[in-house]
Amino acid sequence: MRGARLLLGGVLALASASASAQPAHQHLRLIAPAAPGGGWDQTARAMQAVLQAAGLVGTSSVENIPGAAGTIGLARFVSAERGNGDVLMLSGLIMLGAVVTHQSPVTLREVTPIARLLGEWEVVVVPSASPYQSLADLTDAFRTRPESISWGGGSAGGTDQILAGLFADAVGVAPNRVNYIAFSGGGESLSAILGGQVSVGVNGLAELAPHIEAGTVRALAISSGERLPNLDVPTFREQGVDVEIENWRSVVAPPGVSATERERLEQTTAAMVRSPQWHEALARYRWNDRYLAGAAFARFSAAEEARVEGILARLGTGSSAGAASVAAVGRYPLFVLFGLAASALWSAGAMVRWRARAGETPVPAAGVADRWRAVILIAVAAGIDVLLLDRAGFIIASTALFWVTARAFDASHPIRDVVFALAISTASYVVFVRWLDLALPAGVLAGWL
Amino acid sequence: MLETLRLLAEGFASALTGPHLAWAFAGVTLGTAVGVLPGIGPALTVALLLPVTFSLDPVSAFIMFGGIYYGAMYGGSTTSILINSPGETASIVTAIDGHVMARKGRASAALTTAAVGSFVAGTVATLALTFFAPMLASVALSFGPAEYFALTMVAFTTVAVLLGASLARGLFSLFLGLALGLVGIDQLTGTARFSFGIPQLLDGIDVMILVIGLFAVGETLHQAWRRGQDEGDVVALHDFTGMSRDDWRRSWRPWLRGTAIGFPLGVLPCGGSVIPTVVSYMVERRLSARPEEFGHGAIEGVAGPEAANNAAAAGVLVPLLTLGLPSSATAAVLLTAFQQYGLQPGPLLFSTRPDLVWTLIASLYIGNVMLLVLNLPLAPLWARVMLVPRRLLFASILVLASVGAYSLNRSLLDVALLYAVGMIGWGMRVLDIPLVPAVLGLILGPLAEQQFRRAVAISEGDYSVFVTRPISAVLLASAAAVLIAPLVFRRMRGAATP
Numbered sequence: 001m002r003g004a005r006l007l008l009g010g011v012l013a014l015a016s017a018s019a020s021a022q023p024a025h026q027h028l029r030l031i032a033p034a035a036p037g038g039g040w041d042q043t044a045r046a047m048q049a050v051l052q053a054a055g056l057v058g059t060s061s062v063e064n065i066p067g068a069a070g071t072i073g074l075a076r077f078v079s080a081e082r083g084n085g086d087v088l089m090l091s092g093l094i095m096l097g098a099v100v101t102h103q104s105p106v107t108l109r110e111v112t113p114i115a116r117l118l119g120e121w122e123v124v125v126v127p128s129a130s131p132y133q134s135l136a137d138l139t140d141a142f143r144t145r146p147e148s149i150s151w152g153g154g155s156a157g158g159t160d161q162i163l164a165g166l167f168a169d170a171v172g173v174a175p176n177r178v179n180y181i182a183f184s185g186g187g188e189s190l191s192a193i194l195g196g197q198v199s200v201g202v203n204g205l206a207e208l209a210p211h212i213e214a215g216t217v218r219a220l221a222i223s224s225g226e227r228l229p230n231l232d233v234p235t236f237r238e239q240g241v242d243v244e245i246e247n248w249r250s251v252v253a254p255p256g257v258s259a260t261e262r263e264r265l266e267q268t269t270a271a272m273v274r275s276p277q278w279h280e281a282l283a284r285y286r287w288n289d290r291y292l293a294g295a296a297f298a299r300f301s302a303a304e305e306a307r308v309e310g311i312l313a314r315l316g317t318g319s320s321a322g323a324a325s326v327a328a329v330g331r332y333p334l335f336v337l338f339g340l341a342a343s344a345l346w347s348a349g350a351m352v353r354w355r356a357r358a359g360e361t362p363v364p365a366a367g368v369a370d371r372w373r374a375v376i377l378i379a380v381a382a383g384i385d386v387l388l389l390d391r392a393g394f395i396i397a398s399t400a401l402f403w404v405t406a407r408a409f410d411a412s413h414p415i416r417d418v419v420f421a422l423a424i425s426t427a428s429y430v431v432f433v434r435w436l437d438l439a440l441p442a443g444v445l446a447g448w449l
Numbered sequence: 450m451l452e453t454l455r456l457l458a459e460g461f462a463s464a465l466t467g468p469h470l471a472w473a474f475a476g477v478t479l480g481t482a483v484g485v486l487p488g489i490g491p492a493l494t495v496a497l498l499l500p501v502t503f504s505l506d507p508v509s510a511f512i513m514f515g516g517i518y519y520g521a522m523y524g525g526s527t528t529s530i531l532i533n534s535p536g537e538t539a540s541i542v543t544a545i546d547g548h549v550m551a552r553k554g555r556a557s558a559a560l561t562t563a564a565v566g567s568f569v570a571g572t573v574a575t576l577a578l579t580f581f582a583p584m585l586a587s588v589a590l591s592f593g594p595a596e597y598f599a600l601t602m603v604a605f606t607t608v609a610v611l612l613g614a615s616l617a618r619g620l621f622s623l624f625l626g627l628a629l630g631l632v633g634i635d636q637l638t639g640t641a642r643f644s645f646g647i648p649q650l651l652d653g654i655d656v657m658i659l660v661i662g663l664f665a666v667g668e669t670l671h672q673a674w675r676r677g678q679d680e681g682d683v684v685a686l687h688d689f690t691g692m693s694r695d696d697w698r699r700s701w702r703p704w705l706r707g708t709a710i711g712f713p714l715g716v717l718p719c720g721g722s723v724i725p726t727v728v729s730y731m732v733e734r735r736l737s738a739r740p741e742e743f744g745h746g747a748i749e750g751v752a753g754p755e756a757a758n759n760a761a762a763a764g765v766l767v768p769l770l771t772l773g774l775p776s777s778a779t780a781a782v783l784l785t786a787f788q789q790y791g792l793q794p795g796p797l798l799f800s801t802r803p804d805l806v807w808t809l810i811a812s813l814y815i816g817n818v819m820l821l822v823l824n825l826p827l828a829p830l831w832a833r834v835m836l837v838p839r840r841l842l843f844a845s846i847l848v849l850a851s852v853g854a855y856s857l858n859r860s861l862l863d864v865a866l867l868y869a870v871g872m873i874g875w876g877m878r879v880l881d882i883p884l885v886p887a888v889l890g891l892i893l894g895p896l897a898e899q900q901f902r903r904a905v906a907i908s909e910g911d912y913s914v915f916v917t918r919p920i921s922a923v924l925l926a927s928a929a930a931v932l933i934a935p936l937v938f939r940r941m942r943g944a945a946t947p
Contacts, residue, residue: 035492035778042785048500049789064496065858067652068634075648076859101639102651150907156639181594181903182637191774197593198907210773210795284788332898333631333642340624347617351880374673375875378847382666382868385851390861394852401851402844408673409840417840424845428852436483436497438856 024268026058029439031081031089033073035066039204040090043117043249046281047272054275056268061437069098069155075106081254085261088114088269092249094158096301096308101157108305112253112262113298115269118287119246121205122163122223123233127196128216135220135239138200139171146177152189152198156182157312159247160189160202163223165315166243167236175315193217204247205231206286248290248304250297266293377408393443398425457579460807463508464815472509473812476516477819484524486849489856490537490657491722491762492778494521499786507790508808514786515812518779519571519820522722522762526563526755531556531834534665534846538656539722539758541888542730544664545611546743546750553746556835560828561691562700562748563755564821569701570708570756571817574763577712578770579810583799585716586771592717594903595914599924600717601897604889606931607727610734610743611885618882626890629654636899637906649862658854659891662867663884665850667874669843674875691828692748700752703733707756714757715764722761722777723892727885729757763813770794770806 028051032044044062051057065073070091077089091108099107124135132138142149146168153160161182165175181198183189190208193201194216201208201217211217212233219233223245227235236243253265272278273291282289292300381404388397402421407414432438463469479501483494498517502510525540530547543563550559577585592600612619632643633653644650692700710732711725733753734743743750766783768774773795775781787794792805799806834842854867877884908914916922 035781038781041496042788045499045785045789052500061500062496063859064493067858068648072648072652072858080859102634102641105648147909156637179906179909181906182639183903184636184899188776191590191768191772191776192593194772194774195590195593207773210793210797214795214797336624336627336631336894340621340628343617343621343624347615347621347882350615350617371674371676374676375670378670378673379868379872381847382871385847386861386865386868389851389855389864398848398851402848405669405844405847406840409676409843410838417844420841421844424848428848432852432856436489438497438852439859440852440855 480520662870666871
């Protein structure tokens with residue numbers, strides 16, 4: 001949104017204009033390995049606002065690379081950003097869990113750790129109409145028949161499920177008997193909790209706090225070591241259950257950055273966490289300040305990795321989300337594949353019969369070659385685009401795509417079309433990259449743009 | 450009620466000043482402009498434009514959000530109608546009749562009914578939001594996995610009217626979508642299915658890839674293929690007059706019905722914005738005296754779904770504002786935006802920050818008016834896009850489609866997948882296989898499967914939950930009725946006139 005910011009700059013007196021010192025980064029990119037709206041996206045956008053408002057960077061942008069609880073973003077980050085000193089990716093406990101659950105070939109050991117930023121406590125709640133008044137009530141029912149308690153929370157293998165597993169372990173129930181119902185996002189699991197669709201809900205404090213205060217849910221326990229000063233919820237420990245876990249988030253740099261670049265990123269991050277704007281953001285989102293940099297952060301990360309691996313192995317994610325749901329897994333794909341095959345045969349049969357009755361639709365013989373030529377030309381254009389996009393860059397690849405596609409429709413203006421192709425490709429590049437901050441490969445023209 | 454009106458009046462008072470109106474106009478313009486680009490859906494549009502509002506005061510920023518949000522929801526219908534290339538799922542259904550209208554020279558009328566319908570729906574739905582939000586929110590909470598499963602079954606019945614000429618080919622398209630929906634991580638257990646060891650496939654096949662591939666790329670290939678075959682029906686338009694008296698008469702009921710369908714389905718999130726639009730299309734076709742016109746440029750087929758789409762956009766705000774529940778990706782981004790201003794949507798919001806809430810709601814009304822002001826004069830101008838030489842038009846579409854696919858995950862694989870899906874889309878057009886069922890299958894299949902398994906897991910393996918829970922039972926029964934009723938009617942009619 002740099003373009004629009006500049007545009008607005010004329011209208012508004014920007015707060016950042018007062019920062020006089022030269023920032024360490026002209027443009028710092030932040031990668032949120034999740035869809036807009038999730039925890040990582042929220043953190044990245046808060047960082048973006050703070051970095052710009054405090055004048056620590058010239059400009060900053062957020063890019064979303066969603067998928068598989070962050071592991072797709074991680075794989076992309078390690079391969080595409082290697083050695084780039086102007087980019088940071090959000091990471092954290094959930095990514096450690098996802099690397100294990102999804103057997104990701106790329107792990108967090110390959111990136112350059114910069115700093116842990118913040119932590120969020122987890123809360124176990126029940127709907128206000130629930131029969132469970134305290135953690136002891138819940139523990140009794142859970143011990144008697146573990147599967148009768150349904151635990152609603154975020155995606156499989158995430159912090160919410162890890163907490164449920166740690167709890168089961170601490171009260172002497174095998175973690176793989178937790179009837180965990182994974183929902184795809186905080187909102188979805190929250191509505192199941194509020195509506196009493198699940199027996200127990202696990203979620204981050206920030207998302208649950210307004211509902212605890214409003215009395216729509218009853219908080220049974222919080223995952224912190226000590227009771228929070230401003231929230232009247234007992235910890236697991238004070239109720240005799242040995243569980244403590246914090247969902248932490250951190251920033252990492254790509255592999256292969258130089259020592260100077262790494263130092264620069266560490267300094268920018270350190271300056272950011274010292275700024276008053278960052279402390280406002282922490283208070284707003286109820287995040288705990290957990291700034292930890294350098295070797296101490298690397299050691300912490302390694303210890304957490306071992307802990308997460310241990311509990312996830314015992315939870316058995318991937319094979320046991322309650323016996324009932326596993327029974328239903330196998331049949332649905334079979335049903336779909338059978339339906340696909342059957343309907344394909346049926347339509348093919350119907351079509352053959354129809355053709356046989358109606359005879360071939362007459363097509364002028366001269367037209368047939370032309371039609372195939374047009375379709376093949378477009379296929380070639382698409383092939384060129386895929387081949388050139390990363391290697392030669394967006395502008396060259398799209399110019400070729402445009403020009404060859406135009407040939408398929410009408411080949412009478414080759415020169416004029418080259419001009420159009422270049423104009424449209426360059427304009428798209430400028431609009432998307434300069435104005436909308438959507439990264440497109442610059443390729444061989446990188447030095448010019 | 451009176452209290453609500455007073456608060457709303459205060460909201461208007463703070464929103465209706467010169468500079469605020471200018472921000473509303475800027476928001477609507479930016480939202481529409483970015484929303485028009487294929488592959489950039491409303492969620493990404495709002496996220497991309499978020500930093501623009503960082504430097505504004507809260508009131509101006511909220512007014513701009515209102516404009517951006519409604520503008521982004523509206524933007525997609527333009528490309529759908531003009532070049533049969535919906536940029537997002539919400540405007541797929543609009544393309545069916547909207548593009549036929551455009552090819553018959555009635556692009557301006559189609560764009561106008563979409564704009565006015567969006568305005569009517571947006572305004573009525575915002576009214577409903579103003580007065581009934583807390584009540585509706587508690588209804589939404591009574592929906593659990595069993596009810597959502599039943600709701601997906603109702604949505605599946607809409608496929609019946611989208612099948613096209615042949616039942617077999619329609620089912621094939623549906624199952625193709627369902628099969629594509631199997632790819633990726635199983636949400637409930639975290640295990641990968643059908644991803645063939647390719648990491649990018651872990652998250653499944655993006656609906657946007659399927660939509661842009663089947664429609665935009667498929668249409669480009671198909672136009673190239675038909676070149677010289679059908680000069681007759683190529684854009685005989687030079688009529689930019691917009692809607693006739695007859696068009697208005699045929700549009701107003703679909704607008705209202707679309708609103709009535711879209712708003713509750715926005716409150717109850719189920720498969721995003723595509724479901725309200727297909728349900729509206731099905732209803733319009735069933736109620737129409739001339740069902741044979743559907744698929745050949747029936748204006749009701751544009752008016753209803755477009756209204757439903759915008760009403761759903763307002764419905765999404767109900768759980769967001771009253772409970773702090775983001776029920777769609779766009780709502781999640783809006784939630785982040787609110788939090789930037791220290792505003793925590795949820796049960797306490799209406800009592801803690803009434804000033805901001807009512808300004809936001811007032812600005813939604815204003816955004817709607819601005820959208821109409823912006824788009825009515827633009828409709829005849831947009832319609833002239835049909836006059837651009839086709840080699841340039843379709844070449845530009847391919848370039849924009851590739852940008853859209855690439856920017857989803859910044860992955861080359863997505864671009865390759867886009868062209869592969871485009872080839873399939875072309876083949877389906879040549880063989881006269883309908884496209885929309887495949888998209889519905891991809892969206893609804895995984896939803897239905899997940900909700901079914903969640904419901905069964907919660908009930909510890911007891912399958913009877915679907916019929917013992919009253920809402921679920923009623924929904925399943927109505928789904929069955931929708932499928933069976935036409936057959937029964939036909940038989941009765943057949944018996945009456947032997």
